[in-house]
């Protein structure tokens with residue numbers, strides 16, 4: 001156990017150094033952190049996120065606003081026109097069939113209109129297309145693990161690493177936003193369908209990337225799946241979005257979206273780097289016996 005935790009610490013240490021080294025190679029990659037005091041959504045970079053924002057901004061918000069204005073106007077009419085002073089003698093009727101049919105049917109029609117837009121979007125999010133790349137993401141208290149299987153099917157080359165938040169000083173040094181930058185980001189190729197298998201090892205976490213339109217619970221003992229296809233290279237940030245304990249706020253997600261050749265180069269370099277760490281692991285375990 002001691003060896004495992006020492007090893008994890010050494011991997012994390014090596015990861016921080018490696019990511020500082022590689023960050024210079026990724027200097028030309030544009031960062032898309034959330035903006036200070038911004039209002040509304042992050043700029044969408046997947047079709048799903050784009051459709052979600054269109055649905056919210058041009059369908060839901062106008063409908064909600066119209067209903068809110070109508071209810072407010074009705075309330076004001078009642079308050080001023082039918083108060084005790086303005087209308088001392090109350091009407092005696094208590095039913096109006098036409099009005100009752102209208103206030104039942106109109107809300108039903110509004111819901112039908114909303115469903116025409118929302119069901120196709122739900123379908124698009126929920127039905128997982130064929131993957132170009134599958135990444136397994138596991139939530140821990142309080143960091144994320146990413147696992148990549150070897151594209152050629154070599155089990156020994158499965159790449160697993162932890163992604164831990166940088167301290168403020170490290171983030172400043174790396175030119176990353178505080179509380180969002182991590183030592184070892186998730187890396188994916190641009191324009192490819194990425195399927196994410198989301199799990200948790202201890203408590204419930206949630207993998208959320210606002211710019212991708214992705215938010216899904218990471219549940220212990222159950223694998224959830226989601227997908228995204230980013231159409232713009234860059235560095236994107238998300239956070240765990242399920243209250244998961246004392247350091248819930250300190251397990252951010254950093255995703256680097258690279259052109260495909262750069263992604264392949266990254267994968268090969270990481271496989272080589274972690275192969276040497278795994279050999280070290282074997283030596284330590286052997287000496288422990």
Ligand SMILES: [Cu+2]
Pocket residue numbers: 139140204205206240241242243244248251
């Ligand atoms: Cu969490």
